[in-house]
Amino acid sequence: MTIQSLPIDRRPALMADPLAVRIRNLKRGFDGRAVLTGIDLDVRAGEFVALLGRSGSGKSTLLRILCGFDGDADGELQVASRRSIVFQEPRLQPWLRVLTNVCLGLRGPNVKTRAREALEEVGLVGRERSWPLTLSGGEAQRVGLARAMVREPDLLLLDEPFGALDALTRLKMHELLRSLCRAHEPAVILVTHDVDEALVLADRILVLTEGRISLDLDNDQSMPGLHTELAVAEKRTRLLAELGVHQVVA
Numbered sequence: 441m442t443i444q445s446l447p448i449d450r451r452p453a454l455m456a457d458p459l460a461v462r463i464r465n466l467k468r469g470f471d472g473r474a475v476l477t478g479i480d481l482d483v484r485a486g487e488f489v490a491l492l493g494r495s496g497s498g499k500s501t502l503l504r505i506l507c508g509f510d511g512d513a514d515g516e517l518q519v520a521s522r523r524s525i526v527f528q529e530p531r532l533q534p535w536l537r538v539l540t541n542v543c544l545g546l547r548g549p550n551v552k553t554r555a556r557e558a559l560e561e562v563g564l565v566g567r568e569r570s571w572p573l574t575l576s577g578g579e580a581q582r583v584g585l586a587r588a589m590v591r592e593p594d595l596l597l598l599d600e601p602f603g604a605l606d607a608l609t610r611l612k613m614h615e616l617l618r619s620l621c622r623a624h625e626p627a628v629i630l631v632t633h634d635v636d637e638a639l640v641l642a643d644r645i646l647v648l649t650e651g652r653i654s655l656d657l658d659n660d661q662s663m664p665g666l667h668t669e670l671a672v673a674e675k676r677t678r679l680l681a682e683l684g685v686h687q688v689v690a
């Protein structure tokens with residue numbers, strides 16, 4: 441399967457409702473075992489989508505395909521050409537300083553200036569010359585986000601980026617991700633195990649079950665009137681049930 445590029449022009453007058461992802465009947469198996477059995481999905485430019493699913497349901501497999509790391513899937517796939525991915529572990533090169541890590545593979549003019557600006561945006565002014573091993577887990581993941589955002593992606597793929605962080609750092613990273621998304625408006629696909637993380641960050645929440653999207657839940661944050669505590673609690677219960685967790689009411 442070859443990935444086709446979706447043209448995205450951010451000037452709204454030029455494209456009414458551009459897509460960052462268009463997937464039809466996507467299938468992927470390994471060693472004769474089906475993992476993705478028929479995914480259909482459209483993600484609009486600028487939309488924030490969270491992807492939940494039990495362990496082994498194929499979330500990372502889908503992200504790898506979207507990123508172009510796996511060309512052996514079947515189906516139709518169109519994706520925005522400017523994409524970045526962030527993994528649970530920041531995957532920094534330990535022998536390169538922070539700024540050089542952010543610059544790595546970056547093309548075009550003013551590479552260092554852009555990288556410095558990206559580090560400033562994630563709150564790491566003054567750490568440009570630090571070595572990755574001297575950073576905390578949260579700081580290292582900030583570098584990971586800077587390295588992803590400096591490329592101005594139309595599609596930001598996040599594979600459990602905050603899964604290894606403590607609860608407080610995770611909350612700070614949520615705030616940071618929100619502000620990065622406000623400023624740059626990429627479409628986002630966030631893989632997470634955390635239903636509450638999905639509920640606070642995403643406009644839309646998907647559940648992957650047996651290789652298909654079994655639930656596609658609207659979670660529009662822009663209408664606070666619709667995002668009441670009761671509505672959120674109902675969505676949480678629904679998502680947990682879809683994931684096979686049935687809450688016991690005391």
Ligand SMILES: Nc1ncnc2c1ncn2[C@@H]1O[C@H](COP(=O)(O)OP(=O)(O)OP(=O)(O)O)[C@@H](O)[C@H]1O
Pocket residue numbers: 470471475493494495496497498499500501502
């Ligand atoms: N390269 C590969 N070769 C063989 N099997 C693979 C390969 N990549 C993934 N799989 C299998 O595909 C299934 C889905 O894996 P994947 O990592 O996508 O799940 P996941 O939903 O991201 O899981 P988790 O939430 O535990 O990270 C698993 O059974 C896994 O063993």
